[in-house]
Amino acid sequence: MSPTSSTPPWDVHRLPRAEGSVFLVTGGNAGIGYFIAEQLSATGATVVLGCRDPARAEAAVTSIRSRVPGAQVRAIRLDLADLASLSAAVESLEVSALHAVVHNAGVALDAPPRRETGDGHELMFGTNHLGHFALTGLLMPLLSAAPAARVVTVGSFAAKSERLDLDDLQSRRDYQAKRTYGRTKLAQMYFGLELDRRLRTLGSSVESAVVHPGGALDALTPSRPTVHVRSLGARLCAAPAALLVQGKHAGAWPAVRAVLDPAARGGELWGPRLFSLRGAPRQEAVWSHLADAAVAAGLWDASWDLTAVDPTCLRGQAMRAGPWPTGG
Template sequence: MPPTSSTPPWDVHRPPRAEGRVFLVTGGNAGIGYFIAEQLSATGATVVLGCRDPARAAAALTSIRTQVPGADVRAVRLDLADLASISDAAEALEVPALDAVVLNAGVALDAPPRRETADGHELMFGTNHLGHFALTGRLMPLLSAARAARVVTVGSFAAKSERLDPDDLQSRRDYRAKRTYGRSKLAQMYFGLELDRRLRAHGSPVRSLVAHPGGALDSLTPPRPPVHDRSVGALLRAAPAALLVQGKHAGAWPAVRAVLDPAAYGGQLWGPRRFGLRGAPRPEETWSQLADTAVAARLWEASRRATGVDPDPAQGPRGR
């Protein structure tokens, strides 16, 4: 089996250089996605932010260029809740090859009512999972054109206590906002691992990995105005929590390592070192529910039917 760590030891503050490579980060305008984009930009790579809101994308680009002088960063409009917009976003990249996509963007609702996407899918499942499923299918030709591309799916520690119900993926019978969010992120993680199995079976050079940020709080996150601001009071109130969790800048580390570490390999799950909640990134044991390949296969088929796209390299991105 390939090694699980690079040599020299991984330094979250000095990841390897990546000039000449192109990375797409969905939801790169805010939260963990912003810090993934900022940290990848510091490697010399070209980083593209996939964002729904042009104004928020512009603010993120300004902040990254302030933090990383000379950063090669731009944005494309991407609305994962609208399947018709996803092909346009893939075409807007205007690159011959894509070295990595970080499937990070997501929506989280805290309370009812149940809401739906433009295509009639439950909003969190439709955005967090189905949108990324369709986007990956559309990007597969660009990923396959790169020398050794990676798909990095950003899940959530909130998914660890959840189980998928393949007969109610859209939460029509059992809608509880926080549970539905956790299940949507779990579906993403199932997808990332199943994608790697299918890539291996097809002999593709593309690798698919999964990462999660652990516990990441705004109040422990360094300010990046106007993208993110933090008062001294908020930091002081959150200081005791820093024993267990971390800021969103640190929550970005597992995904960044999954993109860049030459020793990382397909099918891995990356998370924070300490209790899966904070610290430097490391590979984790796959969560027990994620080893259920029968559920993964049912999810894949349901997702293919719902989106009209199939990211399986043996099939090609077909459909609308």
């Protein structure tokens, strides 16, 4: 839904206040995730960074506090590649309700060899998709306890040219690092949209939206010492690219809007305004292949089998009884 004429235009530099809200940002210690967390912290909300590396998490918390006076920000240890650890991570939140989770964390490998998580899943698929799929189920009671909570999944523009092979989700037959990464981000986007469809069927107050950052480069990203430092040389070399793409601070804008904008709704896709690559965030048409209900359902069933978690369990235990499945 687009803002009505009575709603002030969205301004990425004048965000609505969100005191009393609690937001979890996975991978909030670096890249786009860091800037999502920094921007959400400026609203007065409590922001929790879910990070695998405690030292990098602390550096990010320190950076946010130095830039946002009075920021209510902290970190928990979260390793999406270790499914058995996720319950403890959720417990460590120590909150009675969660108003939004931003699924941002991810692994991107540039080259072979293919690697696996300790659970036997291809590393990028296991971390980027399965970890967030399972985490959502474990967070659902907290999300359901908040009024109109939101799940915001950060996909990638690279996923627009990819297609899922339901018979090879783990890239056992066809592993190409960049292609596999794009497919894992596509899987996340399918999940985010399918989650909303299922939540609507259940009459849940939780909504799920999908975003992508467009083209976001480190060289166009402002420095945040101890988190990210941009050299003058890198800035000058990347200057021509700024006509088409942007920095990661701007790549955060669609996710931040999907969390905060009262006009945003579940089932929507948000991205940059200009050619879906740069600019202010806007709602865009859901890509045609993301509307394939059969693929979405097949991915959901496979993910449930591989994680033993039901993301639409609104109360109580989301996990099936028994050990974590492996392989597949």
